[in-house]
Amino acid sequence: SQTIHQWPATLVQPVGSPLSLECTVEGTSNPNLYWYRQAAGRGLQLLFYSVGIGQISSEVPQNLSASRPQDRQFILSSKKLLLSDSGFYLCAWSGTGGFGNQPQHFGDGTRLSIL
Amino acid sequence: AQKVTQAQTEISVVEKEDVTLDCVYETRDTTYYLFWYKQPPSGELVFLIRRNSFDEQNEISGRYSWNFQKSTSSFNFTITASQVVDSAVYFCALSGPTGANNLFFGTGTRLTVIP
Numbered sequence: 001s002q003t004i005h006q007w008p009a010t011l012v013q014p015v016g017s018p019l020s021l022e023c024t025v026e027g028t029s030n031p032n033l034y035w036y037r038q039a040a041g042r043g044l045q046l047l048f049y050s051v052g053i054g055q056i057s058s059e060v061p062q063n064l065s066a067s068r069p070q071d072r073q074f075i076l077s078s079k080k081l082l083l084s085d086s087g088f089y090l091c092a093w094s095g096t097g098g099f100g101n102q103p104q105h106f107g108d109g110t111r112l113s114i115l
Numbered sequence: 116a117q118k119v120t121q122a123q124t125e126i127s128v129v130e131k132e133d134v135t136l137d138c139v140y141e142t143r144d145t146t147y148y149l150f151w152y153k154q155p156p157s158g159e160l161v162f163l164i165r166r167n168s169f170d171e172q173n174e175i176s177g178r179y180s181w182n183f184q185k186s187t188s189s190f191n192f193t194i195t196a197s198q199v200v201d202s203a204v205y206f207c208a209l210s211g212p213t214g215a216n217n218l219f220f221g222t223g224t225r226l227t228v229i230p
Contacts, residue, residue: 043206043222044160088158101148101167101210104218106160 002027006091006107013110014115019052019064019078021110023091034104038088050074063108079114083103086114116141119209121221128197129229136192138207144168149183149190150208154223160206166190180183197228 006023007096013019025031035047046059048066056066063082066077074091094102118141128134133190140149151163164174178195194201204223211217214229 044220046218090160092160101165101212103150103162103165106136106152109158110159 002105003085004091004093004105004107006043006110008110009108010111010113010114013073013081013114015078015083019076019081019085020086020111021076021091022091023037023073023074023107025093028072028093028095030071032096033068034047034092034094035074035076036084036090036106038090038109040087044090048076081114083114086112088112117144117209117211117217117219119207119219119221121205121207121224122220123224124222125227127227127229130199131196132192132196133195134226136194136205136207136226138192138221140190140207140209142209142211143210144190146212148210148212149220150210151181151192152206152208152220154204156203159189163192165183167215194226197226197229199230202226202228219228 003026033050036044037047038044047064048056048058050056050068053068053071056068063080064076064078075093091107091110092104094104120139125135126134145170149166152160153163154160164181171183171185180193182191190207204225206223207221209219
């Protein structure tokens with residue numbers, strides 16, 4: 001069966017520090033991968049998605065970036081964090097064969113607090 | 116444009132009561148997909164159900180049931196005989212037929228089941 005791992009679970013970082021959140025998927029090949037952010041008490045905002053190695057699409061201009069160095073690895077990064085980057089970050093994967101009808105499966109999330 | 120509205124921000128019920136979570140959507144696509152996700156206090160999003168726009172059959176899974184009505188663009192979710200473990204934020208989502216960036220979430224309904 002497929003599993004998705006996301007770490008760390010919790011992170012507290014000072015403003016201006018770098019960021020690296022990692023997500024890996026097991027049990028499937030060539031998944032579509034996604035990074036979402038959920039601000040407190042709000043819905044999910046799609047940040048990045050990837051349909052293959054090295055292929056990253058950005059949905060929201062910001063100081064975050066994403067990379068997909070391996071088929072089942074998706075990394076969210078920042079060179080300098082802002083206070084507004086605080087939130088709950090969720091990684092997700094979906095199968096190929098059409099985007100629309102494939103449910104997305106989420107990791108446990110990372111709670112990021114910027115001080 | 117795609118849009119999902121969950122007008123109920125928070126709902127509280129007493130254990131064993133039935134509760135319905137409303138979801139209204141907007142789309143210009145003739146083919147689309149609707150989803151419900153559950154986000155318990157631990158944070159991860161759990162996929163509950165997917166419906167496609169051509170299948171208006173209602174679905175029942177244990178204490179959960181879903182009522183899809185294209186005439187009113189609604190996809191409501193009912194929990195029968197609610198339990199404390201049902202306490203969570205529930206998200207309704209809409210996806211178009213193509214495009215990895217085409218999944219739109221509502222803002223969620225926080226359900227609290229009081230013992």
